[in-house]
Amino acid sequence: MISQSNVRRYTFRGLKAGVSVMCAAVLSACVNYAGIHSDKQLAEPQHYATQQSMPSEGGRWPTADWADQFGDAQLKALIDEALSGSPTIEQARARVASAAAYSEIAKAATLPQADASYSYTRQQFSGTTYVPPPFAGSWQSENKGVLSASYELDLWGKNREALKAALSQLEASEADAQVVRLTLTTAIARSYNQLARLYVLRDIAEQEIAQREQIDRLTAGRIATGLDTEVELKTAQANLATSRAALKAIDGSIVTTRYQIAALLGAGPDRGLQIARPSLGVGDEVRLPDNLPADLVSRRPDIVAARWRVDGLTHEVKSTKAEFYPDINLSAAIGLDAFGFGRFLNAASRTVSAGPAIHLPIFDAGELRAKLKGRYAEFDYAVATYNQTLVTALSEVATQLADIRSTDGQLVDAQTAQSAARRADELALIQYKAGLTTQLTVLNADVTALSADQAVANLTMNRRDQQIALAAALGGGYTDTSDSAGLAATDAAAVSSITSR
Structure with a gap:
């Protein structure tokens, strides 16, 4: 028989074994995310070679009213109208409100x-x-x-980390709203500049029609004196009709551009018909600000949004890890x-x-591990997105600056060519009146002069369009007002804490 002392001894041993098994289960539950990690890191802007492409020129960062530099009151009014009534802006505000509500839900859990x-x-x-x-x-x-x-x-900080993640997503949504604002204002300014381009090309087309009407009259007179034939007359008439068709095409483009601007304003197409002819000026001198690209990360809303998303997923990973604990x-x-x-x-x-x-959690068929792997995958994607956004931003600034410098050089040559072509056209017409040259010479000179005028007009408008794009590439006057300093200081430590094995 088994004595009572033996029973007590066996019972004690059983309880001790049970406690040991439970402790082992707890320990296994606490450490069963071992091996799941990430080695992705945020890129530092100083690590990219930009000294030659983006030299320090002592310039200023764009301000929020950067479009005012062109001196067109109508453009400023159009931008203000769009920012106050465009559905695109309302969509952005709704997304911010949704993120704010989600952060309130996360706070309630704490x-x-x-x-x-x-x-x-x-x-x-x-x-x-x-x-x-x-x-x-x-x-x-x-x-x-x-x-x-x-x-x-919440001993392990699951809810607290979820709240931090929600607040980071709210910051990202607010930065996204600024991206929408910048994209909208840039689109309006560039479309408005396109409208200005079309009006200048229309002026050139009208001058061309007047020129070819004069050639048509001269040709009719030369036929009477036997200097030209019906062939020259029909050629002059065909060229005149072609010029008139080109003018009608430009008028059609002006109307459609007005409609595009109206859509950007969030208004009906008739609103676009009320837009007067643009009166854009040259704009400010183009000089890059100092401390590029380091300051760009807080001046570009898309970079700020991408960084906040990385921060949010850092906290999401920590919150998911806490789910492995009791x-x-x-x-x-x-x-x-x-x-x-x-x-x-x-x-x-x-x-x-x-x-x-x-x-x-003791056994969940790998659900928690799979969830953590998913969070790490999202984190890796967010880091890669941030790095790509930074690279794209640097490329945009360098590209727009290079385009502006190139256009400035092209304009000098184009204006020289325009002056020579215009003089050649005048001389050819004078000689044609005097019967000293043929209609073909006049038409060739006229086509050359027309091309030169269009080239100067397009380069001038391209220069302004590139200046608008450069202002947008530099952030369009945005400045991160969130706790960017604190975020930047904690980025490395936060990422390191979740990427460690």
Whole structure:
């Protein structure tokens, strides 16, 4: 027989073994994300070679009213109208509001919760179960009112990290809204510049029509004197008709550009018909600001948004890791529970409960590990997106600057060519009037002069368009007003904490 001492000894050993097994289960649950990590890092702007492409020129960063440099009051009014009524802006505001609401939900999870409930139930109890007489087999009305409260201790920071992630996403959404504003204002300015281009080309087309009408009249006179034939007359008429068709095409493009601007304003197409001819000036001198590209990361809203998303996913990873640890919830409830209405408010009907609840993930078929892998994949994607956004931003600044410098050089040669072509056209027409040259010479000179005028006009408008694009590439006057300094200081440590093995 087994003695009582042996029984106690075996019982103690069993309890000890059970505790050991439970501790092992806890430890395995706490460390079972081992091996899941990331080695991706945020790129530093100083690591990219930009000294030759983006030299320090002592310039200023664009301001929020950068479009005012062109001296066109109508452009400023159009931008203000778009920012106040465009559906695109309203969409951005709605996304910010959604992110703000989500952050409020995440904050609520870190605070105690309380609620009240009341229920009334009419029920017939079984006469053959655990319900004793006189209730067995009878109908009873149960009244139950309970006031309850709960609080998750959040020992491992799961909810706190989720809140930080939500706040980072809110910051990213606000930066995204600035991206929308900048994109919209840039699109309006560039479309407005395109409208100005079309009006200048229209002026050239009208001058060309006048020129070819004169050639048509001269040709008719030369036919009377026998210097030209019907061939020259029909050629002059064909060229005149072609010039008139080109003018009508430009008029059509002017109308469609007005419609495009109206759509950007969030208005109907008739609003575009009210836009007057642009009167854009040259704009400010183009000089890059110093401390590029380091300051660009806080001047470009798309870079700021990408950085906040990396920060948000850093906290998401930490929150997901905390799910591997036990959850401890404290709950308490007090209320009244009674059969019938007469005894509902009696002290004897009082019911009270309180206590902790512990949840420990031991076996979930790999769900938590898969979830953490997904978070790391999202983190890697966010880091890659940030790095690509930074590279794209640097490329845009360098490209627009190079285009401006190239256009400036082209304009000098184009204006020289224009002056020579115009003089050649004048001389050819004078000689044609005097009967010293043929119509073909006049037409060739006229085509050359027309091309020269169009080239100068297009280069001038291209130069302004590139200047608008450069202002946008430099952030369009945006400055990160969030805690960017604190974010930058914690980026490396935060990323390092979740990328460690």
